[in-house]
């Protein structure tokens with residue numbers, strides 16, 4: 001079984017985002033692997049270990065993605081492809097899916113595993129659009145996976161009404177949720193050994209396509225402006241004697257908030 | 261006689277030779293410096309039997325052992341005399357003949373000592389067989405050795421007893437030698453116990469006494485030579501190795517510091533030679549430790565994991581490693597010889613060949629998995645209680661950390677729960693994984709200076725991850741700031757530039773993550789030319805103070821309790837003794853056992869408490885861990901009782917109203933323990949800084 005996993009480099013959302021003049025303030029920002037993609041990588045690595053699958057990852061855009069890809073090597077992925085091109089600067093889900101389609105067609109993959117969404121845009125579209133372009137079956141939000149044989153897998157997805165169990169004929173596309181597994185931390189030895197491993201770098205031309213073909217000239221969606229979310233005002237805290245506090249709160253509600 | 265002696269010595273010599281060669285085949289360790297200090301520690305720990313006699317809880321057995329030990333020292337001289345006498349009639353070691361008082365005094369001492377040792381042996385046998393202390397394993401070896409010592413004493417007393425009888429009752433038929441200097445009188449005036457033994461056999465007549473004297477002489481010699489040859493085979497090897505082991509103990513830090521591994525060297529990753537995965541990766545001192553374990557069980561008795569039913573039993577741990585070591589004796593010696601032939605001229609082909617051959621001699625067993633179970637390895641909190649009580653100064657923790665390095669760096673196998681914390685460290689420089697940009701949020705509005713704005717300050721306040729991100733510990737940071745401001749101390753914090761010191765990463769064997777953290781921190785600290793650091797976290801204290809120098813970070817680091825103590829002493833702050841209710845103190849392992857800070861916290865607490873300080877049963881150097889050290893803070897505790905509840909229970913039993921701590925992790929653990937026991941309302945858990953801030957004038 002040959003597996004293609006997608007990995008996106010995203011901004012670390014643990015940090016406070018600052019917006020200035022409709023754009024994100026880059027200073028102090030740091031970039032990490034998209035959390036859901038780590039689950040995808042872990043799923044692929046487990047399939048490698050348990051079912052002898054061959055694992056490849058592809059990452060699109062982001063400039064220097066070496067660290068991110070090496071980290072995935074250290075988690076068990078065998079081959080890495082990085083596609084970057086100046087034309088991809090404003091790429092949206094549809095454009096990503098087109099590029100992925102090209103990567104898919106260049107290899108001979110049985111299963112594409114993507115994270116359910118990316119932490120930066122949270123749109124959750126790419127995997128599904130890719131399946132559409134490829135005309136492959138697709139299951140999103142996968143929380144468990146089982147290999148039946150070379151041609152078939154069984155996946156559980158968390159749906160609106162409960163867990164749905166779906167059998168799929170390969171090739172297929174799935175997108176995974178965080179609850180599918182606990183991604184391993186890259187092995188230390190793996191990180192050191194990964195330094196020597198090659199990453200296949202390509203631009204659109206090398207991939208045998210063009211900005212025009214993937215639609216990069218005319219993105220279907222575009223980010224116009226960033227806005228800082230309104231932070232809620234801190235509430236008031238009362239400490240001390242219960243009777244006193246009650247009196248105080250009642251007083252405030254009656255006289256200041258005028259709700260009672 | 262000569263034959264006997266030669267056989268015994270040759271056999272003994274061979275065993276010892278192999279044992280020493282095996283040690284020399286192990287990894288190097290630098291323990292030959294500071295000879296005077298080393299001799300001093302031998303005087304204290306070995307000759308003074310500090311950890312045997314010095315512990316209140318173990319005084320009886322300690323005294324027993326001490327007397328047997330001292331007796332042995334005295335009797336060693338006697339033995340030399342006996343062997344000499346076997347060859348030269350009337351032989352005496354210089355100065356110990358009958359012409360000097362010293363000779364007589366020795367005779368007297370030896371006589372009394374034999375009596376005492378005999379008594380101690382009987383007591384020890386009684387204790388083993390009847391009292392059966394829990395920590396002891398009742399092995400046949402122990403009885404055999406005690407029996408042999410008993411026989412040695414009895415036979416020697418009977419030799420002298422019979423000699424006395426023959427000389428004084430039967431007119432000395434064989435013209436036996438004895439001390440009879442007119443100035444000091446007959447030898448036998450100085451040997452009451454031998455004379456007493458003589459009285460027991462005097463009715464048997466001259467002939468029988470002669471026979472007894474000869475038989476006992478040979479019995480004594482044969483027993484002694486047997487004893488000598490039994491020593492290296494079991495736990496009584498410590499009779500020989502304990503003195504050197506104490507001599508070679510770590511001096512400047514309580515145990516061997518974690519080695520700074522060279523992670524950039526590619527070959528170590530390829531050869532999988534980082535950490536301790538195979539027995540040959542121990543260093544010779546660690547091997548000597550294994551030889552020396554006396555199987556006394558003191559270590560497990562104080563271990564927070566063993567006492568809460570976890571599988572780590574240091575006693576077995578050592579035994580299993582020792583077995584593995586001895587089993588591989590031949591291969592290890594061969595392996596080391598091969599290592600010496602590795603070409604230094606970079607002949608790649610030859611190097612590969614030799615390396616392959618060496619790998620073939622590695623033990624087939626992985627230390628973790630095949631020799632020691634995983635759960636056992638990860639149970640340790642690195643609290644050092646075991647090391648603090650070990651009478652022969654064995655160092656367990658560095659070995660455990662070394663084995664964890666092997667697991668984390670090479671095998672990539674370690675408890676899953678650590679992933680979250682390690683990832684947090686990797687991304688945001690703190691085990692909680694909270695955005696690094698929020699690190700100084702706690703200090704907002706407190707008027708605390710940032711180094712980035714003004715680095716020209718007297719002190720850096722190192723806040724640590726807990727003090728920055730943990731809601732409970734933030735209150736400690738705030739209190740400390742209040743104290744420093746009150747005392748008008750000129751200080752600043754690093755704010756978002758500070759990262760985890762890497763302590764927990766290092767204890768779980770993740771040297772790579774540790775070095776990443778340490779390197780960045782040291783760069784920051786050095787760029788601000790920081791010299792003096794105050795911190796409220798003993799783990800940060802320990803790492804900054806003892807481990808950063810390995811990487812070029814040299815600072816004067818004090819714990820906040822040491823600093824507050826100074827502030828009080830110099831009158832910068834005044835304390836009220838206004839804290840009501842009984843107060844006790846829980847010693848953090850990394851403050852007490854690792855850094856010997858015991859008195860300052862106590863002195864502060866004495867000053868603020870109306871009712872003085874109630875000590876816990878386990879306190880000071882024998883304090884009981886809260887369960888959070890060694891990375892355990894970030895792992896689940898699924899086996900056995902919970903360590904923090906055990907400790908909280910001990911505090912509850914003291915019926916106090918307040919318990920003070922000096923570590924953010926102890927604070928969490930003890931407070932959680934109190935909650936579990938439903939006591940959080942009755943007993944308040946607070947950091948010393950909080951108590952001081954509340955009770956300042």
Ligand code: SF4
Pocket residue numbers: 552553554555556557558559560574575578646649650651652653654
């Ligand atoms: S390690 Fe030390 S304390 Fe533990 S059994 Fe051995 S000698 Fe006793």
Ligand code: SF4
Pocket residue numbers: 559562563564565566572574639640641642643644645646647656657885
């Ligand atoms: S360091 Fe503490 S937890 Fe670890 S073995 Fe020793 S006593 Fe037990």
